Amino acid sequence: MVKELDEKTDVLPDHVGWRLWQASRAWQAEFAAAMRAAGHAWFSEARAGLLGHIPRNGTRQSALIERAATSKQAVQQLLDGLEAEGVLERLPDPRDGRGKLVRYTRKGLDALRDGDRIKLQIERGYIDRIGEQQFAALMDALRSLDAGQGDASGEAPGSK
Amino acid sequence: MVKELDEKTDVLPDHVGWRLWQASRAWQAEFAAAMRAAGHAWFSEARAGLLGHIPRNGTRQSALIERAATSKQAVQQLLDGLEAEGVLERLPDPRDGRGKLVRYTRKGLDALRDGDRIKLQIERGYIDRIGEQQFAALMDALRSLDAGQGDASGEAPGSK
DNA sequence: TGAATATCGTCAAGTATCTTGACTATACGG
DNA sequence: CCGTATAGTCAAGATACTTGACGATATTCA
Numbered sequence: 253m254v255k256e257l258d259e260k261t262d263v264l265p266d267h268v269g270w271r272l273w274q275a276s277r278a279w280q281a282e283f284a285a286a287m288r289a290a291g292h293a294w295f296s297e298a299r300a301g302l303l304g305h306i307p308r309n310g311t312r313q314s315a316l317i318e319r320a321a322t323s324k325q326a327v328q329q330l331l332d333g334l335e336a337e338g339v340l341e342r343l344p345d346p347r348d349g350r351g352k353l354v355r356y357t358r359k360g361l362d363a364l365r366d367g368d369r370i371k372l373q374i375e376r377g378y379i380d381r382i383g384e385q386q387f388a389a390l391m392d393a394l395r396s397l398d399a400g401q402g403d404a405s406g407e408a409p410g411s412k
Numbered sequence: 413m414v415k416e417l418d419e420k421t422d423v424l425p426d427h428v429g430w431r432l433w434q435a436s437r438a439w440q441a442e443f444a445a446a447m448r449a450a451g452h453a454w455f456s457e458a459r460a461g462l463l464g465h466i467p468r469n470g471t472r473q474s475a476l477i478e479r480a481a482t483s484k485q486a487v488q489q490l491l492d493g494l495e496a497e498g499v500l501e502r503l504p505d506p507r508d509g510r511g512k513l514v515r516y517t518r519k520g521l522d523a524l525r526d527g528d529r530i531k532l533q534i535e536r537g538y539i540d541r542i543g544e545q546q547f548a549a550l551m552d553a554l555r556s557l558d559a560g561q562g563d564a565s566g567e568a569p570g571s572k
Numbered sequence: 573t574g575a576a577t578a579t580c581g582t583c584a585a586g587t588a589t590c591t592t593g594a595c596t597a598t599a600c601g602g
Numbered sequence: 603c604c605g606t607a608t609a610g611t612c613a614a615g616a617t618a619c620t621t622g623a624c625g626a627t628a629t630t631c632a
Contacts, residue, residue: 267531269531269534371429374428397541
């Protein structure tokens with residue numbers, strides 16, 4: 253009993269939450285590494301999360317804020333960074349003097365293209381690892397989970 | 413075409429990475445909300461990530477650093493916070509004048525107990541939503557993915 | 573028309589988390 | 603005892619996010 257303190261007697265990480273977190277982290281680390289290896293050194297997970305809400309043809313900043321589940325200020329700061337990196341540009345909205353349009357630059361579109369390629373690569377790796385059938389089961393379960401959740405999630409903060 | 417700018421034409425979030433991220437976020441948000449509702453206002457995801465590596469009987473700080481995949485300084489800062497909240501306490505290691513033992517306080521053990529209860533609650537909710545079979549398939553796939561990954565992950569940073 | 577109100581974006585300051593670098597104290601090997 | 607490795611700390615900076623306050627434009631409606 254006073255032998256080695258016996259770590260790992262409990263705290264067994266085998267509940268859904270831990271497994272999901274683990275898997276998500278692994279995916280993101282792999283993706284980020286590949287993106288940086290592809291020359292997109294500006295890439296980060298937070299920025300990726302935002303870019304995932306910007307369609308290829310651009311969007312209004314306010315529409316972007318609605319989609320991303322954070323405050324408008326957080327979105328703005330991320331946009332500032334991405335604009336400074338030359339990934340995005342902001343133009344005045346001709347139809348609303350208050351608004352601005354967010355649009356990809358050439359550099360941004362190149363990154364999107366590489367991102368899509370890398371996603372497919374990673375997915376192929378997963379299928380190699382666990383088989384096509386189990387991969388399909390994983391996707392089905394995740395989609396069901398998402399669909400079954402509905403609108404139970406919270407409001408975006410900072411929107412006062 | 414000049415009608416409504418037609419958002420959501422692309423950027424379809426249906427690849428593994430996005431689904432995993434989404435599911436993981438949802439779980440964590442639900443867990444954190446339940447923990448705070450149970451009176452553990454000090455709870456945060458980063459702290460949870462660290463607590464997940466501390467067995468109920470405590471551990472040495474150095475052992476903890478090995479397990480958590482971050483720098484010793486990050487671990488220390490989280491421990492500082494948790495100690496200040498009264499969740500943990502640090503004692504000198506009687507067997508090594510350099511080391512310290514990290515141990516739960518009564519408050520910390522209470523939180524662990526509530527955490528376990530909440531995990532089961534959430535899991536039950538998932539099973540209600542997607543069925544026992546699909547839930548089992550999800551867990552199997554996640555476990556296979558983890559097992560198939562091996563040691564491909566990077567070293568802990570900051571360990572110079 | 574024109575005033576009240578709402579929306580869009582910005583500026584500023586603070587918090588949490590994590591990073592790198594430098595440092596002290598203790599342990600251990602020869 | 604001495605050199606080196608290990609355990610933990612202190613300090614400073616970067617990133618991501620939060621709340622609060624604000625100016626500019628749009629919309630509503632009396």
